Structure formats: structure tokens, C-alpha cells
Amino acid sequence: MKRRILSIILAACMCVGVAGCSGSGETEQTDEKGSALEGSISIYTNCVGVQAEIIQELTDEWMKENPGVTAEVVAPGADYENVMKVKMSSKDMPDIFSTHGWANVRYVDFLLPLNDMPWANDIESTFKELISDDEGNLLVLPIDQNKWGLVYNKDVLEECGVEVPLRTIDDFMAALEQIKTASNGEIAPMHIAGGDSWPLGQIFDQLATPAFTTAENNDQEALLNGTFDWNKWTDFSEMIKGMYDKGYFNEDIFTAKYADSAEAFATGKAAFCWYGNTIVEEAEAINPDVNAGLQPLPAFYEDDDMSFLNGEQTAFGIWKDSENIELAKSWLNFMAKGENVKKFCESESMLPGIETDVPVDVGFATEYYEEFADIRSFPIFDRAFLPNGMWDLMCKDAADLFTGTISAEQYSLDMQNEYERLLEAGE
Amino acid sequence: MKIQPKALLPCIPGFERGMLMRLKKMLNSKGIVNIMYIPVILLFVSFIIYPLIKGIGISMTNWNGYSDASTYIGLENYRKMFADRNFFLIIKNTLIYGIGSAVLENVVGLLYAVLLDKKSKAVGFARTAIYLPVIVAPLIMGYIWYFMFEPIGGAVNDILIAMGLESVDLLTKGTTTVWIITFINSYQYVGIAMMIYLAGLQTIPADYQEAAKIDGASSFQNFVYVKIPLLLPSITVNVVTNLIGSLKLFDIIVAMTNGGPGYSTQSLSTMMYQLYFGKQDAGYAAAMGIFMFCSIAVISVAVLLWFRKREVDA
Numbered sequence: 009m010k011r012r013i014l015s016i017i018l019a020a021c022m023c024v025g026v027a028g029c030s031g032s033g034e035t036e037q038t039d040e041k042g043s044a045l046e047g048s049i050s051i052y053t054n055c056v057g058v059q060a061e062i063i064q065e066l067t068d069e070w071m072k073e074n075p076g077v078t079a080e081v082v083a084p085g086a087d088y089e090n091v092m093k094v095k096m097s098s099k100d101m102p103d104i105f106s107t108h109g110w111a112n113v114r115y116v117d118f119l120l121p122l123n124d125m126p127w128a129n130d131i132e133s134t135f136k137e138l139i140s141d142d143e144g145n146l147l148v149l150p151i152d153q154n155k156w157g158l159v160y161n162k163d164v165l166e167e168c169g170v171e172v173p174l175r176t177i178d179d180f181m182a183a184l185e186q187i188k189t190a191s192n193g194e195i196a197p198m199h200i201a202g203g204d205s206w207p208l209g210q211i212f213d214q215l216a217t218p219a220f221t222t223a224e225n226n227d228q229e230a231l232l233n234g235t236f237d238w239n240k241w242t243d244f245s246e247m248i249k250g251m252y253d254k255g256y257f258n259e260d261i262f263t264a265k266y267a268d269s270a271e272a273f274a275t276g277k278a279a280f281c282w283y284g285n286t287i288v289e290e291a292e293a294i295n296p297d298v299n300a301g302l303q304p305l306p307a308f309y310e311d312d313d314m315s316f317l318n319g320e321q322t323a324f325g326i327w328k329d330s331e332n333i334e335l336a337k338s339w340l341n342f343m344a345k346g347e348n349v350k351k352f353c354e355s356e357s358m359l360p361g362i363e364t365d366v367p368v369d370v371g372f373a374t375e376y377y378e379e380f381a382d383i384r385s386f387p388i389f390d391r392a393f394l395p396n397g398m399w400d401l402m403c404k405d406a407a408d409l410f411t412g413t414i415s416a417e418q419y420s421l422d423m424q425n426e427y428e429r430l431l432e433a434g435e
Numbered sequence: 436m437k438i439q440p441k442a443l444l445p446c447i448p449g450f451e452r453g454m455l456m457r458l459k460k461m462l463n464s465k466g467i468v469n470i471m472y473i474p475v476i477l478l479f480v481s482f483i484i485y486p487l488i489k490g491i492g493i494s495m496t497n498w499n500g501y502s503d504a505s506t507y508i509g510l511e512n513y514r515k516m517f518a519d520r521n522f523f524l525i526i527k528n529t530l531i532y533g534i535g536s537a538v539l540e541n542v543v544g545l546l547y548a549v550l551l552d553k554k555s556k557a558v559g560f561a562r563t564a565i566y567l568p569v570i571v572a573p574l575i576m577g578y579i580w581y582f583m584f585e586p587i588g589g590a591v592n593d594i595l596i597a598m599g600l601e602s603v604d605l606l607t608k609g610t611t612t613v614w615i616i617t618f619i620n621s622y623q624y625v626g627i628a629m630m631i632y633l634a635g636l637q638t639i640p641a642d643y644q645e646a647a648k649i650d651g652a653s654s655f656q657n658f659v660y661v662k663i664p665l666l667l668p669s670i671t672v673n674v675v676t677n678l679i680g681s682l683k684l685f686d687i688i689v690a691m692t693n694g695g696p697g698y699s700t701q702s703l704s705t706m707m708y709q710l711y712f713g714k715q716d717a718g719y720a721a722a723m724g725i726f727m728f729c730s731i732a733v734i735s736v737a738v739l740l741w742f743r744k745r746e747v748d749a
Contacts, residue, residue, distance in 0.1 A: 071738035407697040414697075
């Protein structure tokens with residue numbers, strides 16, 4: 009009998025507990041004009057390391073300026089996209105979240121238009137198009153922006169007698185061979201952290217821009233309207249497979265992690281990396297004297313020119329159904345202040361996403377952006393020309409291609425099938 | 436135990452004897468026992484039955500995992516799964532992870548249990564050392580072994596090089612890598628198997644073994660014909676739980692190879708995860724999940740029934 013009485017008490021406690029769980033979590037907010045802001049917001053970011061710390065520091069400063077508010081910064085790191093997908097499916101988004109390059113494709117249905125924000129007109133027009141929806145509504149505050157090119161270790165190239173800029177893909181291939189030969193195989197011409205899977209797609213994605221979208225006769229339209237000839241991807245992937253076969257990548261390409269790439273770059277064991285400017289910051293943490301350089305991506309065709317890749321990097325939007333929109337707007341306005349943008353961009357050598365009256369020093373990249381100021385910029389290939397969701401296949405099949413598990417034809421066929429499936433699902 | 440109304444009555448002001456009797460009757464009724472099942476049934480329906488039914492529904496759509504839009508496509512995802520060129524490789528890997536781990540954990544676990552079925556300080560230390568990996572999170576265990584096996588700077592390769600041998604990238608060797616992961620999974624959980632076998636061995640009455648000895652049985656015969664049959668309940672528990680756990684192996688694979696290179700070390704669990712989050716093909720991921728659920732259920736029940744038929748009472 010004692011057991012039964014105990015069971016009743018426990019069952020009652022469980023019911024009360026379950027009921028209690030569903031009743032909490034409401035936030036208070038006074039949005040009367042003229043009164044101080046009050047309430048709490050959640051901010052989710054894909055940033056890690058120094059950038060995540062800066063976001064936390066700036067948020068703390070914002071809370072000091074607004075004593076009635078509290079903010080929780082969540083930085084789940086590599087799991088960020090998965091966390092956000094679960095939140096999107098449950099329609100339970102954070103008040104503010106990073107869109108990491110996908111504002112206009114993946115997150116557009118969840119974002120509040122920000123046209124009325126005071127900094128909305130301070131974004132350069134071609135870049136603004138990339139972070140606006142089809143009706144021209146600005147979707148996010150871009151703290152910084154990508155301007156990706158080919159990042160190299162200057163000392164390694166000098167040591168191996170390679171002169172930059174490498175204007176064509178042939179020049180680039182010749183440089184890779186020269187590095188391999190001159191270093192006697194000691195230096196990896198290119199370092200890719202395939203153990204993390206996603207870096208394997210970087211070289212395909214970045215070189216696809218000059219291969220398919222920058223020349224006068226390009227495939228932009230065909231890629232967008234679904235008429236792209238995927239046989240071209242066969243030739244393209246065979247070319248990159250050729251680089252693998254010739255030993256132009258690090259020997260641990262399938263198991264190396266991102267930190268290994270940074271270390272190899274920092275210690276002069278790798279010449280080129282495909283991660284944009286952020287790898288230099290990571291490398292400098294290992295070797296402050298690392299001498300990094302940057303050039304635009306080489307052209308694939310004789311009549312074409314080099315190019316940069318441009319797109320959003322660290323950008324924040326507001327969930328359109330948030331109950332704390334005023335608070336969220338206040339936070340964005342705070343982040344858009346010149347000194348805050350400067351602090352963030354200088355931590356990663358990235359260009360600012362908005363124009364401010366506070367000059368930003370982008371470190372090693374400054375001289376190269378000045379030198380190549382006239383070089384055209386194009387949107388990042390997969391974000392602009394492939395349906396959302398192809399990245400994983402691009403990386404997995406790249407590994408299978410390199411290991412000889414599949415042919416370049418099979419890779420193209422898989423890409424085509426997935427492209428068509430995702431287009432159909434999107435419709 | 437019966438409630439003593441007289442003892443309780445003075446404690447509750449205004450509580451009448453009739454009410455107490457009714458309460459007593461109610462608490463002793465079958466109805467109240469059935470009410471106790473409600474929380475468990477609610478939890479089971481909420482977290483097992485509902486997701487399962489929902490999963491079956493999703494597996495028949497082309498849902499991308501987060502948008503509002505999805506279209507009913509019938510059994511297309513199941514057709515796609517069986518036509519997928521990587522599917523049978525993934526099945527093979529999953530079976531190696533599952534059956535390989537179950538066999539290794541049970542054989543080694545039983546061996547450890549037999550060797551350590553004694554009372555001494557050294558034995559206690561050995562049991563603790565074998566059980567210790569169980570308390571490490573599997574993801575951490577995967578990373579520890581990743582650092583052992585990584586081709587540049589990994590301990591295994593450093594040893595090979597020190598011995599004058601060529602270094603080997605053991606994490607990119609397809610089926611060999613699958614077996615390495617299976618070994619690591621077994622290493623981590625062999626302690627649980629050992630503990631269950633130790634408990635089983637200690638419940639075997641000494642009379643049976645003495646009787647066998649008197650009849651002239653050798654130690655080996657004693658083990659095979661006396662101990663093993665009486666250990667069958669422990670074997671059943673161990674094999675079935677190891678099999679279920681290893682067939683859905685996930686963390687160690689993610690830490691060591693993330694299923695790669697390509698799809699070479701993928702299991703059904705890791706593939707399902709990558710289909711959902713990577714390829715944004717939640718319908719296909721759900722179809723694979725349903726297939727995995729049914730496969731594990733069929734294999735587990737079959738193994739359970741097979742062992743149960745052979746169990747004997749001590």
C-alpha cells in the first residue's frame with residue numbers, strides 16, 4: 009500500500025511538472041514610446057572563436073546601455089545550421105539569427121524586412137541585392153562581407169619561385185607543379201581539411217565561378233533556368249581530380265581537420281587554402297609572423313579576367329514573428345555602429361558590410377583589395393546558381409571522385425539529379 | 436500491506452471512518468493500478484508512437500525538413516532508397532558495426548568475466564580499468580581514437596615510423612576503417628558485457644559445478660556444458676542490447692570519419708542524419724529511419740527468440 013501511495017504522489021508530481029514546463033518562458037516587454045526598453049531576446053550566431061566572443065562583448069555593452077534588457081547569445085558552432093533547420097521546422101526561431109550566406113534563399117520566409125532601418129541605405133547597391141528578397145526588401149544587417157579570392161602563403165610562393173598574380177587556370181596549375189617540385193613534396197600546394205567534409209566542396213564551389221559564370225559566354229542563365237549542360241561539370245571535376253592525381257593536395261586530405269589547414273598554412277607547409285581570409289586569422293594565432301597574400305581567382309578562359317567572390321558572411325536578421333521586434337531592432341542598430349563594425353571586421357580581415365564613418369583596417373588584405381580594386385566580383389556559386397541543399401552532395405561526391413569510387417560522369421549525374429530534385433521540391 | 440484506519444484517523448481532522456474505508460477500497464482496487472500506467476503510456480505515445488506515425492507520413496513526402504511545403508509522393512522515397520548505389524554499402528557497414536560489435540563485446544566480455552571471476556585487489560583494479568571506457572562519452576572516445584589513428588602526427592603512425600615502417604592512413608581504408616570503428620565501439624562497451632557476465636557467473640550454484648567435477652568433467656567441459664547454458668539469460672541480454680546499440684552506432688563514426696571518405700564508412704544512422712540536415716531530404720531520411728527501425732526490430736526479436744528457446748533454468 010505504501011508503494012501505491014508513493015506512486016500516486018510521484019504521478020501527481022510528474023503531471024504538475026509537465027504542466028509547469030509549458031507555462032514558463034514568456035517575456036515582458038514595454039514598447040511604449042519614450043520609455044526604456046525592457047525584455048529579453050535570444051541571438052543565435054554561427055560565429056565561433058574570436059568572432060563569437062566579440063558578439064558576446066558587444067551584446068554585453070548593449071545591455072549596459074539598456075539596463076532593462078537581457079540577451080542570450082547562442083553560438084552552437086558547427087551545429088548551427090542543423091539547429092536552425094530544427095527551429096525552422098518547429099517555427100520557433102530566435103529573435104535574431106545569423107543567415108551565413110543564405111538570407112535570400114533559405115531564411116527569406118522567416119525574416120522581417122529591414123528597409124526602414126537607419127543604416128539600410130548605407131549598403132553598397134550590388135551587395136545589397138544579394139541580401140534582399142525578390143521584391144527588393146532588405147533582409148539582414150551585414151556586419152561584414154565576403155570578398156573571396158585565392159589566399160596564399162607569400163613566403164612559400166617566394167621560396168618556390170612562384171610569381172603572383174596567377175591570371176589563368178593554366179598559370180595556377182603550373183604554380184602548383186612548381187611548388188610540388190621545388191619543395192620536393194614537402195609543401196602541400198593546396199591544403200584541404202576533408203576530415204570536416206565541407207572543405208572538400210570549397211575548391212569546387214570557388215573554381216566553379218570562373219569556370220561557369222564570369223566569361224562573356226557564361227552559363228548563369230542556364231544554371232538558373234534549369235537548362236545547364238551537366239557534361240560541363242564532368243570536364244570541370246576531371247580537371248580538379250587531375251590536381252588530386254598529381255599530388256597537389258595534402259596527403260591527409262580525407263582526414264585533416266580545419267585546424268590542421270590553419271596549422272599547415274601557418275607553418276609554411278601549405279601554399280594555398282580555400283577558406284577565404286578567415287584562415288589567415290587562425291594561422292596568425294599559431295604563427296603571428298605568417299606572411300599571407302591574396303589575389304583574385306584565376307580566369308578559366310583566354311578572353312576572361314580574374315574575379316573575386318562576393319556575398320554575405322556575418323549577417324543578422326530578425327524573425328518576422330518575434331515578440332521582441334523593437335528590442336531586436338535596437339540590437340541591430342547598436343551592432344551597425346561604426347566602431348562595432350570595425351571591431352568585428354578587423355578581427356577577421358573582412359570588409360565591412362555597411363558603409364560607416366569609422367575606417368576599417370582589414371589587415372593583410374588591405375593592400376590586395378587596393379591593388380585589385382578594379383577586378384569584378386561575382387556572387388558565390390552555390391548560393392546564387394544551385395538550389396539550396398546541394399552542398400553535402402558536392403562534398404561527398406568529391407571525396408568519392410578522388411578515391412576513385414565514382415567517375416566524373418557519375419559525379420555530374422548525381423549533381424544533375426539532385427539539382428532537379430531540389431528545384432522540383434522548391435517549386 | 437493493508438492500511439490501518441485506526442492509526443490514520445487521528446491524523447486527519449474531520450476524516451470520517453466511512454471515507455477512510457472508501458479510500459482504502461479505492462487504493463486496493465485494480466482501477467487505481469491501471470491509472471498508474473497513464474503517465475508511462477502518455478510518454479510512450481508522445482515520444483515513440485506519435486513520432487513513428489509522423490515519420491511514416493513524412494517518409495511519403497518530399498519535405499525538405501523545415502519549410503511548410505511538401506508533396507505526397509507515395510513510396511517514391513523507399514524506391515529511391517533501394518535504388519541508391521550507396522544503400523547496400525551502408526547496409527553492409529551497419530551490419531559490420533552491429534554484428535561485429537555484438538560478437539566482439541560478448542566474446543571478449545565473457546572472457547574477461549571468466550578470468551576476473553575471483554576476489555582480489557588486482558582483479559578489482561582490472562575490472563575497473565575495463566569498465567572505465569564506458570563512462571567516457573562516445574563522441575569523446577571517437578576523437579581520442581581519431582588522434583591515435585590520424586595519418587599525420589597520430590600515435591599509431593608515429594609508432595609505425597619509429598619501427599621503420601611506412602605510415603598508413605587507416606581512416607580512409609573503407610571496410611578496414613569500418614572494422615577499426617567496430618573495434619573502438621567494442622572496446623568502449625565491453626565493460627558492460629563483462630559486468631553482466633560476472634553477475635551471471637556468480638548466480639550459478641556451486642553444486643552444479645562440483646557435481647560435474649565429480650562426474651569427471653574437465654574445466655573446459657564444465658565451462659561449456661554447465662556455465663554456458665546457465666549463462667544464457669545473460670548472453671541473451673548482452674547480445675540483444677549490444678546488437679541494438681551497435682546497429683544504430685553514430686557518435687564514434689561522426690568523430691572518426693564523419694562517414695567518409697565519401698560514403699565509405701556511413702551507417703544507416705549517420706546517413707539518415709546527413710540526408711536530413713545535409714541534403715535537406717527529410718522524406719528520404721524518414722524512409723531510411725523507418726527501414727532502420729523495422730530492421731533493428733526484426734533482427735532483435737529474432738535473436739531474442741532464438742536465445743530464449745535455448746535458455747535453461749538453474
